[in-house]
Amino acid sequence: MTSHSQSAPRGSVHDQVNLPSPTGWPVLLAVGLALIAGGVISSGYVTFLGALIAVAACVGWFRDVLPQERHVPVIVVPQEIVIVSSRRKVARMAPRGLARARLPLEIYPISAGIKGGLAGGVAMALLAMFYGVVSHRSIWYPINLLGAVVYAHVQVTAPEMEAFHIELLLVATALHITTCVLVGLLYGTLLPMLPRRPVLLGGLFAPLVWTGLLHSILSIVDPVLNQHIDWLWFLASQIAFGLVAGVVVVRQVRVPTWQYPFSVRAGVESPGMMGDGDSRD
Amino acid sequence: MAADSIAVPLPRTESRSLLLDWLCTVDHKKIGMMYIVYALIFLVIMGCEAILMRIQLARPESTFLSADAFNRLFTMHGTTGIFFVAMPILIGFGNYFVPLMIGARDMAFPRLNAFSFWMTAFGGILLYASFFTGGSLLHGGDAPAVGWFAYAPLTSPAFSPGHGTDFWNLSLLLAGIGSIGAAVNFIATVLCMRCPGMTLGKMPLFAWMNLVTGGLILVAISPLTAAQLMLMADRFLGGHFFDPAAGGQPVMWMHFFWIFGHPEVYVLIIPSFAFISEVLPVFSRKAIFGYPAMVAATAGIGFVSLGVWAHHLFTVGMPSYGNAFFVLTTMVVAVPTGIKIFNWLATMWGGKIRFATPMLFCIGFLFQFLIGGLTGVMLATAPFDWQLNNSYFVVAHFHYIIVGGILFAIFAAFYYWFPKMTGRMLSEKLGKWHFWIFVLGFHLTFDFMHVPGLLGMPRRVYTYQAGRGWGVWNMISSIGVIFQAAAILIFVYNIVHSYFRGALAGNDPWDAWTLEWATTSPPAEYNFSSVPAVRSRRPLWDIKHPEDPDWKYE
Numbered sequence: 001m002t003s004h005s006q007s008a009p010r011g012s013v014h015d016q017v018n019l020p021s022p023t024g025w026p027v028l029l030a031v032g033l034a035l036i037a038g039g040v041i042s043s044g045y046v047t048f049l050g051a052l053i054a055v056a057a058c059v060g061w062f063r064d065v066l067p068q069e070r071h072v073p074v075i076v077v078p079q080e081i082v083i084v085s086s087r088r089k090v091a092r093m094a095p096r097g098l099a100r101a102r103l104p105l106e107i108y109p110i111s112a113g114i115k116g117g118l119a120g121g122v123a124m125a126l127l128a129m130f131y132g133v134v135s136h137r138s139i140w141y142p143i144n145l146l147g148a149v150v151y152a153h154v155q156v157t158a159p160e161m162e163a164f165h166i167e168l169l170l171v172a173t174a175l176h177i178t179t180c181v182l183v184g185l186l187y188g189t190l191l192p193m194l195p196r197r198p199v200l201l202g203g204l205f206a207p208l209v210w211t212g213l214l215h216s217i218l219s220i221v222d223p224v225l226n227q228h229i230d231w232l233w234f235l236a237s238q239i240a241f242g243l244v245a246g247v248v249v250v251r252q253v254r255v256p257t258w259q260y261p262f263s264v265r266a267g268v269e270s271p272g273m274m275g276d277g278d279s280r281d
Numbered sequence: 282m283a284a285d286s287i288a289v290p291l292p293r294t295e296s297r298s299l300l301l302d303w304l305c306t307v308d309h310k311k312i313g314m315m316y317i318v319y320a321l322i323f324l325v326i327m328g329c330e331a332i333l334m335r336i337q338l339a340r341p342e343s344t345f346l347s348a349d350a351f352n353r354l355f356t357m358h359g360t361t362g363i364f365f366v367a368m369p370i371l372i373g374f375g376n377y378f379v380p381l382m383i384g385a386r387d388m389a390f391p392r393l394n395a396f397s398f399w400m401t402a403f404g405g406i407l408l409y410a411s412f413f414t415g416g417s418l419l420h421g422g423d424a425p426a427v428g429w430f431a432y433a434p435l436t437s438p439a440f441s442p443g444h445g446t447d448f449w450n451l452s453l454l455l456a457g458i459g460s461i462g463a464a465v466n467f468i469a470t471v472l473c474m475r476c477p478g479m480t481l482g483k484m485p486l487f488a489w490m491n492l493v494t495g496g497l498i499l500v501a502i503s504p505l506t507a508a509q510l511m512l513m514a515d516r517f518l519g520g521h522f523f524d525p526a527a528g529g530q531p532v533m534w535m536h537f538f539w540i541f542g543h544p545e546v547y548v549l550i551i552p553s554f555a556f557i558s559e560v561l562p563v564f565s566r567k568a569i570f571g572y573p574a575m576v577a578a579t580a581g582i583g584f585v586s587l588g589v590w591a592h593h594l595f596t597v598g599m600p601s602y603g604n605a606f607f608v609l610t611t612m613v614v615a616v617p618t619g620i621k622i623f624n625w626l627a628t629m630w631g632g633k634i635r636f637a638t639p640m641l642f643c644i645g646f647l648f649q650f651l652i653g654g655l656t657g658v659m660l661a662t663a664p665f666d667w668q669l670n671n672s673y674f675v676v677a678h679f680h681y682i683i684v685g686g687i688l689f690a691i692f693a694a695f696y697y698w699f700p701k702m703t704g705r706m707l708s709e710k711l712g713k714w715h716f717w718i719f720v721l722g723f724h725l726t727f728d729f730m731h732v733p734g735l736l737g738m739p740r741r742v743y744t745y746q747a748g749r750g751w752g753v754w755n756m757i758s759s760i761g762v763i764f765q766a767a768a769i770l771i772f773v774y775n776i777v778h779s780y781f782r783g784a785l786a787g788n789d790p791w792d793a794w795t796l797e798w799a800t801t802s803p804p805a806e807y808n809f810s811s812v813p814a815v816r817s818r819r820p821l822w823d824i825k826h827p828e829d830p831d832w833k834y835e
Binding site for chain 1: 301302304305306307308386387391392393395396399400402403404406407410444447448451452454455458459513517566788789792799800801805806807810821824825826829834835
């Protein structure tokens, strides 16, 4: 590795800087290797010439860097460089005295999202089972349908779909709880970012978008499943989830957002974070 | 860091001509410039090849080009684009700006740096020498006609007589040596030559991404070199590595090539991410959103990209577990990539965006790279790929990435850093003309190119019958090329004109935050008169805003 020797300690202006001296050996070595390659196509003489040039270039290169790398001194004439912003300065907002606030200033705790997701999941499941009773005289129909998304054990016939299957119940329950908790966590994260009518946005707008998206692609992704879905009821159950999850989440007590990264809060001293005798505000 | 200096070379015993200065230079900035100029020349050449191909395909049953000439053109176009345009230009920008951004005086190995450039340069020259050998120039001489991935057994002497394939093979071997040299230099420079205070966590994303790229190049080029040596053994020494009749395996070439070839895509796109990650915050007037996530996503992309190569082989036939593995790994790449896109959007969100030309190209990149990424996810699905592999849908997809993504990022980099490299601004007016005409041409060409692919048009056909429903789409695609060519002409004119007559840039025309803007434009031979010391990821912000420095929060 090259060294760039300096005649003064770092951090000050130097009178002279030593830089690696220009050299023709690298380009000559490249010429030699290119001729070796070209000779493979054209003639052995070209390869031989290339090899000679390459060897000469290697020797020259070694002599350039051994026993000590060659340098060329360059004089430095100090020139003033002013580093200022070209933009005009504006008054800064400093909520709660924080020069740089991490927004939002308050968030819901993780538990709020979990609670909201689980509550929404119960509302959704009840509505779905109600749909099963009304449409198919069986609460198992929507459960089997959900389970069959990942566990295609049941034949797609009406009696089978309306019957009780323990494995489908387990799969559907696991799937439902997992999804509801994850979406609940998403609500817990997103709702503080939607200051105006969060329940309306989370409870109505999001389910509409999600249902519309799914409706547009499910016929391609899973046509069989698509045939068994009543989209009106599907939308209703999504809205039920969204409203209940949204209401539960917004009723939780918010906590202040951590304003400094973990390393700063933990008092880790690393280059850049210490010095100047600054105490962090 | 309030003072810098101008360089006054000490008197030398012999006077060097300008040419000799450039031939013998080991200065990373001059080498970076040579990479960039060299790549620009090849950009124009490959553009001309594309124009010829699009003229041929504009109408059905065209006789503008012969089948043989068409084969040579698409081979040269692809090979040039990847190895002699995209890689050199990205390595060139890295060469120029990595040392400046980390407060170093040069790359770690300046002589190796020069050698790497010249190897790449001679690789390109050797490749194009093939046009002047063998048959007539009008029919492409003896230029290779095996496609840029040169599948076996097409490369065997029986199917590719003459030396076209050897030109391809040897030129890429030379360029590969250059790329490995550049990679070693990037890694050593970034790891060993950072200025005081610049921990890895305070390094500009540009340097991080060039570090990851360096690692990827080291891992990816080696299998290609190994396969190329095997191919040479087959063609010159009577070997049978890829000869099925003698127990060889053509599929082995595919694996070797794509173990190189797919990480290569990331070798090209990660430096493009680096450009976007530097330009976007400056023109949004906000620090990059989620710096640690960006670093992790870059490393994640680099790592995962090494395990996706066989999605290029879905149609060759693999066991179901093989298919499933490569579908999943390919789709997993979308996760860190998505993180990056969201972080760039979050950087812009709420920022005071200035729609200068570099920013326009960044926004174009974001939109087009997203679309290209989504069609990539579609093609990552094995059954979808079975239908559309080797169709024009695939051609449209990867041009969305390479032109819509990488080239747009390169243009952003040009407009952003040209003032630093030359001391003069590129014309904003011409830049906006360049942007809008190129956007129009790009979308005309590559949006509509998806359609003939979906309708079953295979790639690499030199013509097609009328009445198949492909004609109108091909005509629109070809018309788009006219706009792209016009935009490139504007760009080249802008560069040449601005180099001589552009407005003076000053040291920091964009009010930016990284170290390269703390020195003169163009920088002195030694970059900084005194080695800077930094305390945050935005050292110039700290100086400009002492009342609210970044280092208190990082």
